[in-house]
Amino acid sequence: LAKTTQPISMDSYEGQEVNITCSHNNIATNDYITWYQQFPSQGPRFIIQGYKTKVTNEVASLFIPADRKSSTLSLPRVSLSDTAVYYCLVGAFQKLVFGTGTRLLVSP
Amino acid sequence: EPEVTQTPSHQVTQMGQEVILRCVPISNHLYFYWYRQILGQKVEFLVSFYNNEISEKSEIFDDQFSVERPDGSNFTLKIRSTKLEDSAMYFCASSVRDPGGSYNSPLHFGNGTRLTVT
Numbered sequence: 001l002a003k004t005t006q007p008i009s010m011d012s013y014e015g016q017e018v019n020i021t022c023s024h025n026n027i028a029t030n031d032y033i034t035w036y037q038q039f040p041s042q043g044p045r046f047i048i049q050g051y052k053t054k055v056t057n058e059v060a061s062l063f064i065p066a067d068r069k070s071s072t073l074s075l076p077r078v079s080l081s082d083t084a085v086y087y088c089l090v091g092a093f094q095k096l097v098f099g100t101g102t103r104l105l106v107s108p
Numbered sequence: 109e110p111e112v113t114q115t116p117s118h119q120v121t122q123m124g125q126e127v128i129l130r131c132v133p134i135s136n137h138l139y140f141y142w143y144r145q146i147l148g149q150k151v152e153f154l155v156s157f158y159n160n161e162i163s164e165k166s167e168i169f170d171d172q173f174s175v176e177r178p179d180g181s182n183f184t185l186k187i188r189s190t191k192l193e194d195s196a197m198y199f200c201a202s203s204v205r206d207p208g209g210s211y212n213s214p215l216h217f218g219n220g221t222r223l224t225v226t
Contacts, residue, residue, distance in 0.1 A: 034214055043112075043199045043217030044151060087151075096215065098143075098151035 009103040018075045022088030033071045036087045110134045112218035120224045129185045129221045131200030140183045141201040190225045
């Protein structure tokens, strides 16, 4: 399973764009990169998934360089409700391993 | 949007007692999972289940744990004799797998059952 490294925490203000980078140097050819969001006392929630280049949905964008050894989750114009822990996961389909994630704090 | 539902939301039990945590996965999903999260710690994989059998399990999932899909909708986790260290949030998840293997179907999680062992 590919090991991931993310910043432990990040701070931002409402209305700013937030970019969270995850490194996964030993990503395998078949591995997808998936990001989840977790609020306190709730289950993780799927945000976005990608394999290469750029993926965008209604809540976020995911940028993956050609070597796929890292990825960046981009949250446009964050609000207070985006305060949460964000997890980058890479690996086998059936046994996703959650790291410590990035704790994002959005302030007014 | 369909969701994974878990009951109860909070379960308190005494050490040594058996508990069953219940989950209703999303109806067209084929893979089912249990994860747990001890307060302030990581989300940890316990077990995955497909086609009525365990497909993978972690070292946490010892003989005290078992899973079952007793009917077409429920998926349960049983802890036979609870220990204090089993106190945690237990999350059920489900996913659809593309048979072609070309898409890594994301997991959909429930909101968990908080298990407190006293």
